[in-house]
Amino acid sequence: MLIKKSAAPGNASRQLPGPVARHLGATMDRRAFLRRSGLGAGAGVLAAQLPYNLIGSADAANPGAQSATGGEEVRRTVCTHCSVGCAIDAIVKNGVWVRQEPVFDSPINLGAHCAKGASVREHGHGEHRLKYPMKLVDGKYQKISWEQAINEVGDRLLKIRAESGPDAVYWIGSSKHSNEQAYLMRKFVSFFGTNNMDHQARICHSTTVAGVANTWGYGAMTNSYNDMQNARAMLFIGSNAAEAHPVSLLHILHAKETGAKMIVVDPRFTRTAAKADYYARIRSGTDIPFIWGMLYHIFENGWEDREYIRQRVYGLDKVREEVMKWTPDKVLEVTGIAEEQVYTIAEMLAKNKPSTVVWCMGQTQHTVGNGNVRAMCILQLVLGNVGVSGGGTNIFRGHDNVQGATDVGPNPDSLPGYYGLATGSWQHWCRVWGVDYEWVKSRYASEELMTKSGITVSRWIDGVLENPADIDQPGNLRAVVYWGHAPNSQTRGAEMVEAMKKLDTLVVIDPYPSATASMAAMVRKDGVYLLPAATQFETSGSATASNRSLQWREKVIEPLFESKPDQTIMYAFARKFGFADELVKNIKLVKDKQGWDEPEPEDILREINRGTWTIGYTGQSPERLKLHMQNMHTFDVKTLRAHGGPCDGDYFGLPWPCYGNPELKHPGTPNLYDTSKHVMEGGGNFRANFGVEKDGVSLLAEDGSASKGAELQMGYPEFDDVLLKKLGWWDELTDAEKAAAEGRNWKTDLSGGIIRVAMQNHGMHPFGNAKARALVWNFPDPVPLHREPIYSPRPDLVDKYPTHEDKMKFWRLPTLYKTLQDKVRDISKEYPLIMTSGRLVEYEGGGEETRSNPWLAELQQEMFAEVNPKDANDAGFRNGDYIWVESPTKARLKVRAQVTQRVAPGTVFLPFHFSGWWQGRDMLEFYPEGAAPIVRGEAVNTATTYGYDSVTMMQETKTTLCRVSKA
Amino acid sequence: MARMKFLCDAERCIECNGCVTACKNEHEVPWGVNRRRVVTINDGVPGERSMSVACMHCSDAPCIAVCPTNVIYHTEEGVVLHDKDGCIGCGYCFYACPFGAPQFPNGPAAFGARGKMDKCTFCAGGPEENHSDAEFEKYGRNRLAQGKLPLCAEMCSTKALLAGDAAELSDIFRERALRRGKGFEAWGWMTAYGKDKEEAK
Amino acid sequence: MKPRFPLGLPAAVAAFVLLAGCSEEPQVVQYEQGKYQGKTDSRPWEGGAFNGDKTAWERALHDRVRSQNEYRRVE
Ligand code: SF4
Ligand code: SF4
């Protein structure tokens, strides 16, 4: 029986009918009245309508516009929790963020969000935020004023700088900074006088950036989430996109629905695997043998794209030699994947083209990370899948702006735009900054230290703890500034607290106290400062999503409590350090509500535009980006291109490279190296970045491989003034451009004239047209080789596939490989299980921010370890028991057992977002009062072991060893 | 006339809890109350499937049938709502509901009504003035009256969860099913048609 | 304590008489199958944004439903 609420037909009016209204006496009990009105047929609608309609008639005349009523404003921003870049409409009323609405117009997420994105409004509550500057006094955090904080921290850092040189201070920036903040930070730390700075990209995709850039030019995702809709097959290896990049699955599952084959290779049967057509379980850390195993079948069956290889790939013969050693039996022995499975996957990729590959930290965070990613690139080159819509290497980045911070932010080995640290690069940027090169040089301890890569964030603890005689810089680190970075994302946590103990000064600048605050208070009595930074919703700026699209965030609310945007804090410290004027030479200052000076984000972006020619961060003016944000609905979801409207012809977010001045109106590049398009339509080819020949063999692409419409259909080197003159195109420059371009190349010509002439007039790519390098001769393993992890479960394979030799001066530090591997060769007898880590959908990164959000915290309330039933039974515990997970460092983690077949026997998986417990003990008392995250648990990295990539110093987190026992 | 329904596409749901969080966000649902939940079967093994479940807004709603105070009702669009003022928190609906949808908040903070039943409202508020503070405090926001659909579905990361007029949802779903060109992976397929096949194995 | 009708009983309770006078308190909780006894509710299109224009409301909802179908924007 259906019960319909009674409603008078035709009585849609909210007016109270006269007779009933008269009955509304003051004596009448409200509930009784309401109940009665429920019975009185015909009087239904009048019931609960007192007080009368809150919404004025002006709005009522405009149906659907209700969210804009009552002083509500809509601010468009972008989720800060991963690199997908989902747009959000924030509804703000009287300065309070009251609602969050989906942005169906966004071509990236079409309104969709995962749990993290659906929760961002909680930032507007921020109950567990760091509310004001604090200082550790006698083991407890005490409130101090901003003035005191800037003065004390500034004095301490200046003192260290005077005593031990600028390289004694280590700056850890953030992939959660906007492009403008990240860029300003690189400049800020340079003016402090050191390259000792880094951010999350080091421990997330540094191996990708180095490996992929050295293969074909740019170290970034080649295509886009959207473009995966064009794929016919997709291989996920070392990526759990369903949890790490949930909204990407919108495009991926759509592609699957329209016939694409989805393949997952992973040590865990992940939620991504649950959606796949095909799954294979691999032993952690054996990606190269698996990829070579696939290539073995591809070569055997002639599935390679010969013409593509001939035109566009260098050095494949050497790779083939190595590949053919990986016969199916060897692949099975090392990876655990049977021949039939390897063959099936290879065939699926080869016969369903275009096929794409996706990888994340499962590939990158290994001692052979750079080899893993290059092997993936080679696979795609062999199949002719790069520079093709639906193909490419879709490298999903992590943080919302890790791509941008990598591109223009605080990297220890490069100035913004991957310019490197050579003197010429410094001179280029000094011209952009409007400062004297000699002055910047004088800020550094020496020219040698100015041009030498700094210590990486993965190793800062060794910068503190290492014997000073063995460090490749004047002395140990004495101060560390954690500016938007979690400590529990770096390995060897047990040693980290030792390093924290030894420091002179430790500074945290973050919206949350972060695990740094509690770890430090656990081992120190003083010398720790916490400064509250604003979130990205409390300032404005641009962020670069994984697909290289830039999106502009409007400021949603004023900074909560006493927090300040990072650029404001940077400027305040610059004043203290005495280089404020140099820092903002070309940047306008605006006053905030408290009278502080804030460098304006728009102006910072304009400065980025003026200098970052290498990777085409030059065309994305704030005006163009804002126009895109307001006209999202005009962009096509599959191609990301605008059809009509004010952004006609542009790709959404002007994905870099967006070459030339904004006036050149380059549309951005949706898929890198795509020769089927004209360069002014986002087309391109592989970059000529490694010379024109090697050992007598040309590195330039073969004839017929240039991008569509290029005047010279052949390989050619990158453009500079000389080439322009040789080609007879010099006079196409204006006089002003000539003056700026003389003696320069396309990367350092500040007028953009060389780029304009090459691209617009002749359809040529300013970075030249070369072959991709299957053989990266400048890396330790020119052809990627399998090397067992340092802590390997297989001593027999360690003998066959040993790691590298130790390195003495590597990113300023001695780095162990072989000696350590030999020492622990048989340690798997005591620690028989592989320990690996990964993401959960509800949390991000170190997790303090998301674990402070009640809507998310409620969903994952405890740290756990996934253990196979066999291992659980062998160790004598059950699902839900507390267990100890102990690693060879002797650190022990007390976690809940989740007994599941998701992991194979012999593998233990732990999520890496937890912190706030230390080897069985809750660290609540060490947090500033009221600012501890709601959910606390053991950090997996408390127990992780030593091991670093041989090119980038990426930490090994995915393959180490452990044992488990009932707690 | 629209007949409001949810539809969760198990081929798409990735257990990301976006829907659960969207609901918390939109209605300021307190800790411990879950108007929506994601359930997973075969967790961690092939055949793993997830489904997002809330009040199903049943046509012949058992909760309406059993409520001793008769405060649960159907709206014209088929949404099952209830009047918290008349709710005595007995939990009879909890017994009757096949999906565990009714929730019993604990503590005064919960929608200002200690112990009163709370459940998914299809984002349609409740028997208070549309958009009034009283409605928001007791029932959460009224999106339907704004011409919008449930936020959980509108924000679903993969558009697995759909909400709206049943006829229109089936159009959307039918298109997907056709594209997939296969059926046996779909939720319930094996139960409905797969018996013999399975037994024959 | 007022007697409560067991649920098993047929819905035999006399209809609650609506009095013209206003201050009577109901003495018992009424149970009658098929009769909603809570407060009445207004319909979504009443007042507010749509001000009683049901067609406009239905159109708005129709558009919203379609935004859940990405096939509409892709291809
Ligand atoms: S975390 Fe990523 S996928 Fe989730 S809503 Fe944010 S940007 Fe989108
Ligand atoms: S329809 Fe609204 S109330 Fe119901 S689960 Fe979804 S968001 Fe929550």
Ligand code: SF4
């Ligand atoms: S948001 Fe969608 S995909 Fe995520 S759990 Fe809910 S229904 Fe499933």
